[in-house]
Amino acid sequence: MQIYLPIAEMSVNVLVILGMGWAIGFLSxxxxxxxxxxxxxxxxxxxVPPPVxxxxxxxxxxxxxxxxxxxxxxxxxxxxxxxxxxxxxGILGSTAGVWLFALLQRLGQIxxxxxxxxVLFLGVVGGLMLVESAQAMIRSHRKGARxxxxxxxxxxxxxxxxxxxxRKSKLYISALLPMGVGFFVGVLxxxxxxxxxxxxxxxxxxxxxxPTQVVVxxxxxxxxxxxxxxxxxxxxxxxxxxxxxxxLLLLGAVVGAQAGAQAGAxxxxxxxxxxxxxxxxxxxxxxxxxxxxxxDDVFTLISExx
Numbered sequence: 001m002q003i004y005l006p007i008a009e010m011s012v013n014v015l016v017i018l019g020m021g022w023a024i025g026f027l028s029x030x031x032x033x034x035x036x037x038x039x040x041x042x043x044x045x046x047x048v049p050p051p052v053x054x055x056x057x058x059x060x061x062x063x064x065x066x067x068x069x070x071x072x073x074x075x076x077x078x079x080x081x082x083x084x085x086x087x088x089x090g091i092l093g094s095t096a097g098v099w100l101f102a103l104l105q106r107l108g109q110i111x112x113x114x115x116x117x118x119v120l121f122l123g124v125v126g127g128l129m130l131v132e133s134a135q136a137m138i139r140s141h142r143k144g145a146r147x148x149x150x151x152x153x154x155x156x157x158x159x160x161x162x163x164x165x166x167r168k169s170k171l172y173i174s175a176l177l178p179m180g181v182g183f184f185v186g187v188l189x190x191x192x193x194x195x196x197x198x199x200x201x202x203x204x205x206x207x208x209x210x211p212t213q214v215v216v217x218x219x220x221x222x223x224x225x226x227x228x229x230x231x232x233x234x235x236x237x238x239x240x241x242x243x244x245x246x247x248l249l250l251l252g253a254v255v256g257a258q259a260g261a262q263a264g265a266x267x268x269x270x271x272x273x274x275x276x277x278x279x280x281x282x283x284x285x286x287x288x289x290x291x292x293x294x295x296d297d298v299f300t301l302i303s304e305x306x
Contacts, residue, residue: 021252054193055240072217093186122284
């Protein structure tokens with residue numbers, strides 16, 4: 001069953017898009033990520049123009065994140081105070097990122113910028129997460145000790161001003177740190193069409209020192225508002241949001257997120273991290289290959305000499 005996408009200017013199979021939305025929603029519920037790190041590349045693989053994939057991908061993340069937050073709130077796994085501080089930085093960062101996106105689009109470099117950002121960040125973040133998670137699992141099996149987190153460690157981070165107490169996360173740290181993380185992830189949301197969970201989740205665990213159980217729900221909470229802001233600005237300024245494609249993705253994502261939240265509750269924290277790391281690396285590797293692979297159809301421009 002084919003349907004025409006007016007903004008992307010192409011036809012797609014409805015069942016493929018619905019299945020894609022379900023899969024991304026499932027990942028959102030399991031890992032606490034919006035799923036855009038996988039959605040945007042998949043849309044590009046289907047032939048959707050990168051700017052449209054970015055703008056539309058950010059839109060569907062809103063719905064999958066909402067349903068994921070509802071499920072985690074029922075379990076008491078959302079730190080709303082921490083989420084609010086992350087949100088302030090995220091709104092500022094996503095607004096700045098949309099303006100940068102528009103600039104790159106005018107320069108004709110947006111497609112290359114999107115692909116390079118994905119390869120760089122997915123490779124680095126996925127590699128670091130995989131190494132740390134594997135080490136944590138080895139320590140747990142050998143010594144029977146609990147995997148280490150950032151909690152209880154003291155370094156330069158604890159000397160920053162404007163400290164706040166986050167009782168749900170059992171932290172007393174400067175508000176500048178989570179706000180800075182939120183700003184950086186907000187920029188990535190606008191440029192890459194992602195919720196930023198693949199950066200936000202490890203940053204909250206390893207940099208802020210939050211418990212893994214609280215990280216997932218809190219990450220999804222801030223993703224809702226940051227991606228909503230990004231979608232509005234992308235539609236208004238860059239006209240890159242395909243409503244038909246977004247609605248199809250939303251239908252699948254709402255159902256998938258609930259199933260993912262139930263599946264995630266059965267896995268240990270280190271298992272969640274290592275599975276997320278593997279997913280990130282696989283997607284990053286495919287994008288890196290596409291950048292250097294010889295295309296099936298090679299076009300050559302030959303100028304006629306007088």
